[in-house]
Amino acid sequence: xxxxxxxxxxxxxxxxxxxVIGDGVGCVSPSETLLDTIRDRLGLTAAKRxxxxxxxxxxxxxxxGDAVASCMVLTADCDGSxxxxxxxxxxxxxxxxxxxxxxxxxxxxxQCGFCTPGIIMSTRALLDRNPSPTEEELTEALSGNYxxxxxxxxxxxxxxxxINEMNRKEA
Amino acid sequence: xxxFDHIKVGSYEEASQVIQEGEGAxxxxxxxxxxxGTLKDRLLPHYPKAVVSLKGIATSRYxxxxxxxxxxxxxxxxxxxxxxxxxxxxSQALAEAARSVASPxxxxxxxxxxxxxxxxxxxxxxxxxxxxxxxxxxxxGGDTCYAIAGENRYHSIFGGMSTGGSSCQRACxxxxxxxxxxxxxxxxxxxxxxxxxxxxxxxxxxxxxxxxHGCREHCNQNVYGxxxxxxxxxxxxxxxxxxxxxxxxxxxxxxxxxxxxxxxxGPGGLTAAFYLRREGHxxxxxxxxxxxxxxxxYGIPHYRLPKTIVDQFCQALENGMGIRFVMNxxxxxxxxxxxxxxxxxxVYFGTGAWSQPVLGLEGENLTEFGLNFLEEVNTYLKKAMGxxxxxCGGGNVAMDVALTACRxxxxxxxxxxxxxxxxxxxxxxxxQMAIEERVELYNGWGLRKxxxxxxxxxxxxxxxxxxxxxxNGRFAPSYDQDDTIELASDFIILATGQKVDISxxxxxxxxxxxxxxxxxxxxxxxxxxxxxxxxAGGDAVTGPDLAIRAIAAGRNAxxxxxxxxxxxxxxxxxxxxxxxxxxxxxxxxxxxxxxxRTKAVRLRELSASERSLTGEDRSSLDxxxxxxxxxxxxxxxxxxxxxSDITPVLVMxxxxxxxxxxEFSAKELFTSKLTVQHILHRGELVxxxxxxxxxxxxxxxxxxVRDAIDFAIVSLASAFDVQAGQIKSCRLVLGGVxxxxxxxxxxxxxxxxxxxxxxxxxxxxxxxxxxxxxMSGNEYKIFMCKDVIYNRVMEAGR
Numbered sequence: 012x013x014x015x016x017x018x019x020x021x022x023x024x025x026x027x028x029x030x031v032i033g034d035g036v037g038c039v040s041p042s043e044t045l046l047d048t049i050r051d052r053l054g055l056t057a058a059k060r061x062x063x064x065x066x067x068x069x070x071x072x073x074x075x076g077d078a079v080a081s082c083m084v085l086t087a088d089c090d091g092s093x094x095x096x097x098x099x100x101x102x103x104x105x106x107x108x109x110x111x112x113x114x115x116x117x118x119x120x121x122q123c124g125f126c127t128p129g130i131i132m133s134t135r136a137l138l139d140r141n142p143s144p145t146e147e148e149l150t151e152a153l154s155g156n157y158x159x160x161x162x163x164x165x166x167x168x169x170x171x172x173x174i175n176e177m178n179r180k181e182a
Numbered sequence: 183x184x185x186f187d188h189i190k191v192g193s194y195e196e197a198s199q200v201i202q203e204g205e206g207a208x209x210x211x212x213x214x215x216x217x218x219g220t221l222k223d224r225l226l227p228h229y230p231k232a233v234v235s236l237k238g239i240a241t242s243r244y245x246x247x248x249x250x251x252x253x254x255x256x257x258x259x260x261x262x263x264x265x266x267x268x269x270x271x272x273s274q275a276l277a278e279a280a281r282s283v284a285s286p287x288x289x290x291x292x293x294x295x296x297x298x299x300x301x302x303x304x305x306x307x308x309x310x311x312x313x314x315x316x317x318x319x320x321x322x323g324g325d326t327c328y329a330i331a332g333e334n335r336y337h338s339i340f341g342g343m344s345t346g347g348s349s350c351q352r353a354c355x356x357x358x359x360x361x362x363x364x365x366x367x368x369x370x371x372x373x374x375x376x377x378x379x380x381x382x383x384x385x386x387x388x389x390x391x392x393x394x395h396g397c398r399e400h401c402n403q404n405v406y407g408x409x410x411x412x413x414x415x416x417x418x419x420x421x422x423x424x425x426x427x428x429x430x431x432x433x434x435x436x437x438x439x440x441x442x443x444x445x446x447x448g449p450g451g452l453t454a455a456f457y458l459r460r461e462g463h464x465x466x467x468x469x470x471x472x473x474x475x476x477x478x479x480y481g482i483p484h485y486r487l488p489k490t491i492v493d494q495f496c497q498a499l500e501n502g503m504g505i506r507f508v509m510n511x512x513x514x515x516x517x518x519x520x521x522x523x524x525x526x527x528x529v530y531f532g533t534g535a536w537s538q539p540v541l542g543l544e545g546e547n548l549t550e551f552g553l554n555f556l557e558e559v560n561t562y563l564k565k566a567m568g569x570x571x572x573x574c575g576g577g578n579v580a581m582d583v584a585l586t587a588c589r590x591x592x593x594x595x596x597x598x599x600x601x602x603x604x605x606x607x608x609x610x611x612x613x614q615m616a617i618e619e620r621v622e623l624y625n626g627w628g629l630r631k632x633x634x635x636x637x638x639x640x641x642x643x644x645x646x647x648x649x650x651x652x653x654n655g656r657f658a659p660s661y662d663q664d665d666t667i668e669l670a671s672d673f674i675i676l677a678t679g680q681k682v683d684i685s686x687x688x689x690x691x692x693x694x695x696x697x698x699x700x701x702x703x704x705x706x707x708x709x710x711x712x713x714x715x716x717x718a719g720g721d722a723v724t725g726p727d728l729a730i731r732a733i734a735a736g737r738n739a740x741x742x743x744x745x746x747x748x749x750x751x752x753x754x755x756x757x758x759x760x761x762x763x764x765x766x767x768x769x770x771x772x773x774x775x776x777x778x779r780t781k782a783v784r785l786r787e788l789s790a791s792e793r794s795l796t797g798e799d800r801s802s803l804d805x806x807x808x809x810x811x812x813x814x815x816x817x818x819x820x821x822x823x824x825x826s827d828i829t830p831v832l833v834m835x836x837x838x839x840x841x842x843x844x845e846f847s848a849k850e851l852f853t854s855k856l857t858v859q860h861i862l863h864r865g866e867l868v869x870x871x872x873x874x875x876x877x878x879x880x881x882x883x884x885x886x887v888r889d890a891i892d893f894a895i896v897s898l899a900s901a902f903d904v905q906a907g908q909i910k911s912c913r914l915v916l917g918g919v920x921x922x923x924x925x926x927x928x929x930x931x932x933x934x935x936x937x938x939x940x941x942x943x944x945x946x947x948x949x950x951x952x953x954x955x956x957m958s959g960n961e962y963k964i965f966m967c968k969d970v971i972y973n974r975v976m977e978a979g980r
């Protein structure tokens with residue numbers, strides 16, 4: 012197989028990141044997943060490594076507007092993509108939580124919290140597209156995010172409340 | 183995940199080329215949601231060196247309407263399809279199916295091209311390599327399907343699908359479709375079983391008694407208990423065939439006028455004669471013996487293969503089929519090969535291995551040759567011999583000689599062989615019998631010299647055999663000359679092998695056909711020799727070997743001769759089908775209770791004291807018992823179900839699938855073979871899907887355990903055109919219930935023209951499940967299918 016050296020650029024949380032795809036030191040292996048890259052290279056550990064099969068949603072990030080399971084995406088395929096992780100929702104300067112994150116915290120919409128970053132990212136992707144989803148639409152959007160502590164009820168209540176509050180503020 | 187390289191391409195053509203050049207080491211990756219899981223778990227025995235990403239093909243994502251068809255690029259994501267107003271308008275079923283796949287996270291990346299090519303979700307197939315090693319199941323080219331006798335609640339309710347021959351079939355030198363005839367016997371269709379058997383071998387009544395049946399070692403019931411007693415079932419089938427011999431050994435309807443000569447009336451020669459005669463040729467068999475049968479008659483003792491059976495078979499060939507036998511004729515002496523050839527179009531040599539090899543042993547001339555000994559006893563049922571017999575050799579012939587000597591009344595029988603007990607080539611059953619009949623085994627001794635006194639045998643001096651084979655597994659015994667024993671005997675029989683003698687060919691032919699090993703040089707597949715019109719097979723070509731190999735060679739040569747004689751024209755029905763073609767109409771099934779039985783039936787066997795020289799040691803099973811044993815056959819095939827939600831819809835809608843090379847109907851691509859990969863060439867990629875407008879309303883119903891990230895237990899893709907409560911037309915295809923999407927033409931025919939009512943809806947479900955075959959743990963799926971169909975039919979009326 013020929014030596015493979017190729018430079019790609021992925022914008023993560025607004026910051027363009029350049030990677031060399033290859034097998035050398037410091038290179039991103041062609042078989043590396045986006046999850047490995049953001050966690051192990053960029054230190055963004057909100058996205059969790061869990062089922063590794065795209066079945067649990069713990070590794071959810073937003074890629075070009077869509078929530079995706081970052082464990083099932085090859086970094087080498089992400090050239091030119093815009094990726095947002097949970098860290099990217101916070102204020103880049105102060106680190107202050109975004110209103111959606113605050114809503115989760117204020118309403119204890121989690122138990123152990125392991126799946127929460129993924130749930131928030133799926134919610135965010137939905138709201139970016141559809142600011143006033145119905146509860147059914149929300150449930151559907153979150154159907155790929157599993158929570159073993161059954162925090163779903165609080166999550167749905169919290170997000171629906173958050174949506175109502177946002178809409179009230181806007182009105 | 184183990185490393186692989188990542189190759190970007192800009193077009194399908196480029197991708198195809200890279201994959202073709204990769205020679206199997208490069209795989210395409212689209213959305214990746216199926217492939218990455220497969221790679222992470224290292225499910226497959228092979229692992230790609232590189233993946234070719236189709237994501238960079240800019241023109242692969244589109245949904246459009248063209249000439250009334252919905253046209254979708256293979257790179258379109260399932261999310262795009264599920265949300266597209268065009269799709270919803272054109273095919274609600276497709277939109278629903280796309281939306282039912284996995285979860286939004288997956289649908290955002292997964293493509294329709296990847297979806298229709300995805301791998302099964304069977305939990306045995308998917309068992310991760312990291313936990314004790316992946317399972318090499320039938321689908322992966324392994325031997326069996328673990329779901330047959332395992333956990334199968336999500337598996338097929340319409341049977342499995344063949345993935346190439348089963349392991350027993352591969353182990354049989356004749357390639358006999360053992361699971362095929364077992365399946366017929368399970369249905370009590372003995373004639374059907376015989377038809378399958380006769381494609382490979384015309385004498386089950388012989389092979390069931392004499393073949394070592396290597397197939398049993400490869401029977402996958404060995405995983406759970408004892409292998410299926412294949413010879414016992416075969417024997418009952420052989421009995422059935424002899425009882426109906428006029429149906430199976432009959433003259434061809436039409437004569438071709440071609441003439442074939444078979445030299446040697448043993449198993450191989452008679453097989454060739456059978457298949458040639460069946461095709462309408464005139465066949466003459468020449469043999470030096472008084473009666474035909476070769477080793478079947480003269481080599482195998484009566485107690486293993488009664489000569490009445492050989493007689494019946496040979497008479498059926500002669501009187502039933504009209505094969506001519508010219509006996510007591512030694513070719514090369516009484517008549518030359520050239521003379522025979524002058525009278526015939528083709529000549530087959532199946533002359534076997536009848537000669538005694540010279541060992542160069544001191545006193546060898548005082549010994550008896552094993553095959554001659556058997557021949558004499560088989561002919562006259564008596565033989566003058568000594569009191570203390572010593573048999574040399576560790577194979578089945580040596581066992582036959584030893585047992586025959588016992589039953590002739592020898593005071594003692596010793597058997598000496600090079601091999602250790604567990605290395606002996608003889609079958610374990612035969613060795614056990616010999617021990618029961620007081621044959622004393624001396625393992626690990628080689629022959630040094632015959633001890634004599636005044637020209638009379640006194641015994642054998644044997645030397646220690648240190649090893650039989652060299653490091654390459656070749657026969658090369660090494661001895662300790664100083665470690666010897668004397669074995670007293672007054673009658674020594676050498677059963678240490680036979681030799682091929684082809685001097686009958688005469689100088690001219692011999693110079694053309696003789697190999698350096700003194701055998702006949704013939705093509706292993708076709709039996710063709712360098713001399714036109716001459717064919718050969720069996721021991722004369724291979725050296726001493728199994729009868730079943732000679733039978734296979736005789737059959738294959740007969741097929742080659744038949745082709746060379748160009749005789750298909752006369753219109754005898756072609757019997758020599760090369761391969762069973764399995765379409766979706768012939769799913770494989772097994773007996774759910776039978777496969778759970780781990781014990782094999784055994785033939786009734788006389789006790790050591792009851793056995794005699796002439797009476798058969800074992801007796802056949804009755805048909806019912808044999809059928810019970812056939813029920814233990816696992817019918818190894820893949821019993822997983824199609825995983826895709828999209829393919830049942832595409833089959834239902836009569837979609838066309840465009841690849842980089844061809845165009846398929848969805849039915850052809852998704853239902854005719856077990857996997858899409860069995861149909862697509864290397865590097866051939868799905869590029870586009872075209873869906874015509876289906877009459878009526880299309881829907882996709884999916885039943886699953888969880889509402890997200892789950893595959894269908896049962897799904898139904900349907901279209902109903904209903905007017906005033908009457909079904910004008912409809913289409914129904916089930917998913918998740920068979921190895922491929924399962925079409926329901928009978929249900930469609932039944933429903934068309936019917937008024938929708940609960941009775942009609944219920945009956946539709948009943949018709950749909952007529953062919954259903956529940957495995958041990960999935961009968962519930964049958965009820966679920968009926969329910970899905972009932973609800974959909976009722977719904978269609980609203």
